[in-house]
Amino acid sequence: MEEYEPKIIVFACKSCLPKNVGLEEIPLVREGCVNHLNPKLLLSELKKGADGILMLCSPPGECHSAEEDGEAFKRFVLLQRLLSDLRISRERLRFECLKESESFGFMKLVKEMTSKLKSLGPLRWENEA
Amino acid sequence: MKLKAFREDWSQVAEAVRKISPGRKPKVALYMAGGCGGCDLSFIGLGERFLDITENIDVVLWPLIADFRYSRVKRMYDKTIDLCLFNGAVMNRGQMDMAQILRKKSKIITAVGSCACMGGIPGMLGLQGKGKEKSRKRVKLAEGILPLPEPCDFISPLSGVIDVDYLIPGCPPTPSMILKLFVSMLENKLPPKGSVFASGRTLCDECERARKGKSVKVFHRPYEKVFDDKVCLLDQGLLCMGPVTRAGCGSQCVSANMPCRGCLGPAEGILDMGGAYISTLASIMCGGEKTTIRKTVESIPSLGGTVYRFSLSSSILKKQRRASRN
Ligand code: SF4
Numbered sequence: 001m002e003e004y005e006p007k008i009i010v011f012a013c014k015s016c017l018p019k020n021v022g023l024e025e026i027p028l029v030r031e032g033c034v035n036h037l038n039p040k041l042l043l044s045e046l047k048k049g050a051d052g053i054l055m056l057c058s059p060p061g062e063c064h065s066a067e068e069d070g071e072a073f074k075r076f077v078l079l080q081r082l083l084s085d086l087r088i089s090r091e092r093l094r095f096e097c098l099k100e101s102e103s104f105g106f107m108k109l110v111k112e113m114t115s116k117l118k119s120l121g122p123l124r125w126e127n128e129a
Numbered sequence: 130m131k132l133k134a135f136r137e138d139w140s141q142v143a144e145a146v147r148k149i150s151p152g153r154k155p156k157v158a159l160y161m162a163g164g165c166g167g168c169d170l171s172f173i174g175l176g177e178r179f180l181d182i183t184e185n186i187d188v189v190l191w192p193l194i195a196d197f198r199y200s201r202v203k204r205m206y207d208k209t210i211d212l213c214l215f216n217g218a219v220m221n222r223g224q225m226d227m228a229q230i231l232r233k234k235s236k237i238i239t240a241v242g243s244c245a246c247m248g249g250i251p252g253m254l255g256l257q258g259k260g261k262e263k264s265r266k267r268v269k270l271a272e273g274i275l276p277l278p279e280p281c282d283f284i285s286p287l288s289g290v291i292d293v294d295y296l297i298p299g300c301p302p303t304p305s306m307i308l309k310l311f312v313s314m315l316e317n318k319l320p321p322k323g324s325v326f327a328s329g330r331t332l333c334d335e336c337e338r339a340r341k342g343k344s345v346k347v348f349h350r351p352y353e354k355v356f357d358d359k360v361c362l363l364d365q366g367l368l369c370m371g372p373v374t375r376a377g378c379g380s381q382c383v384s385a386n387m388p389c390r391g392c393l394g395p396a397e398g399i400l401d402m403g404g405a406y407i408s409t410l411a412s413i414m415c416g417g418e419k420t421t422i423r424k425t426v427e428s429i430p431s432l433g434g435t436v437y438r439f440s441l442s443s444s445i446l447k448k449q450r451r452a453s454r455n
C-alpha cells in the first residue's frame with residue numbers, strides 16, 4: 001500500500017519565509033501576512049483537501065506591519081476553536097513565529113507537522129474529535 | 130424605533146394588495162419539508178392581510194391548513210402552479226421527491242425560511258458527525274407499524290436539490306417579507322431570479338448602538354447579566370451576529386436587547402458566516418498575552434454552534450454538491 005502523504009498548506013508572508021529553501025521542499029504556500037488572513041481562505045483550503053495548515057508569523061515586535069502584531073494569534077486561536085467545535089482536530093492547525101533566516105526551523109516544523117498529520121490520518125469530516 | 134418603521138412599511142404593502150384584483154387567481158402551493166411549522170405560522174401572522182391575500186389567490190396545496198393531497202399535485206400539468214413556497218430543509222427521500230415534483234409543476238419556487246434557504250437549524254445535525262446512530266426504518270405505535278422515510282445522506286437547503294427562484298430567509302421570515310413577495314407577484318413586478326426578499330446590507334449597518342471596539346476580554350451568554358441597551362452588544366461580550374448577517378428583519382432581536390442569532394443568513398458578499406465572523410471577533414477582542422487570548426476564546430459559549438446556527442449546511446466546510454436521487 002502506498003504511504004499516505006499529508007497535504008500541508010503554509011500561510012505566511014514573504015518576509016517570514018526562509019529565502020534559501022527550494023520551493024519544491026515547501027508543501028504549498030499562500031503568501032500574504034497572516035495578520036490579515038481571511039479565515040475563509042483557510043477553510044477553503046481544508047475543504048479542497050488540505051490535511052493540515054501551518055500559519056507562520058514573525059516573532060512579536062518584528063513584524064513589518066507592526067501595529068498588527070498579535071492579530072494572527074487571535075485568528076489562529078479562534079479558528080482552532082471553530083474547527084474543534086466542528087469536530088476537526090485542533091492539531092491540524094498550527095501557528096509558529098519564525099525568524100526570517102531560519103530555514104532549518106522551517107523544515108523542522110514541516111517535518112513535525114507531517115508526522116503529526118500522518119498519525120491523525122487523512123481529514124475526514126465525520127467523527128474526528 | 131426600528132420596529133415601528135418596519136410596521137409602517139407593512140401597512141403600505143397591505144394597502145397595495147387591497148387594490149389589486151387580478152383577472153385570474155394565481156395558483157399557490159405551500160409545502161413544508163424538514164421545518165418546525167414556524168414559517169407556516171408566519172403566514173398566519175399576517176393577520177387580516179392574510180385574508181386580503183387569500184381572496185386574490187387559489188391555494189392548491191397547503192398540508193398544514195388546507196389541501197394535503199399530494200397525488201393531486203402529481204397529476205397536474207407541468208407549470209400549473211404559479212408560485213410555490215417551500216419551507217424546511219430537505220432531510221429525507223420523500224421531501225427530496227416532493228421538491229423535484231413541485232419544481233416541475235411550478236413556475237416560480239421560493240425558498241421560505243432559513244431551513245429552506247441555508248439548511249437552518251436541522252443542518253446543525255452536521256455538528257454531530259454522521260453515522261453514529263443507525264436511523265430507524267419504522268416505529269411501532271398503538272395503531273400499528275409506521276414506516277419512516279429514508280433519511281438523506283446529508284441535510285440540504287432547497288437549492289441543494291433543485292433550482293430556486295427566490296429566497297425569503299428568516300427564522301421565521303417576518304410576515305412583511307412574505308407579503309412583499311405576494312404583492313410583487315400580484316402586481317406582476319417580480320424582481321430578477323435569485324433575488325432575496327431582504328436587504329443586502331448587514332444588520333450592523335442599520336444598528337444605532339454605540340461601538341467601542343478592541344475591548345472584549347470575556348464573552349457571555351445573554352442571561353448572565355443585564356446589558357446596556359445603547360451600546361453594541363458585541364462590545365459587551367455577547368456574540369451578536371449583526372456584523373455578518375443580512376438586514377431586513379427590522380432588527381427585532383437587537384431592539385429587544387438580545388443578540389442577533391444570524392437567522393437571515395450571510396449579507397451580500399459574505400460566503401461563509403463562520404469565516405467572516407472570526408475576522409470580526411479578532412478585531413473586537415482585547416489583545417495581549419497568549420494565555421489571555423486563549424482564555425477569552427475559551428469563554429465563548431459554543432463558537433461553531435453560534436456562527437453556523439442557521440448556515441452550517443451551506444458553510445464552506447459542510448456544503449455538499451447538489452444531491453440527487455442516487
Ligand atoms: S454587533 Fe449587534 S449590537 Fe453591535 S452594532 Fe452590530 S447589530 Fe448592533
Ligand code: SF4
Pocket residue numbers: 299300332374375378379380381382383388389390391392393394
Ligand atoms: S436580529 Fe438577527 S436573529 Fe433576530 S430576526 Fe433579525 S436576523 Fe434574525
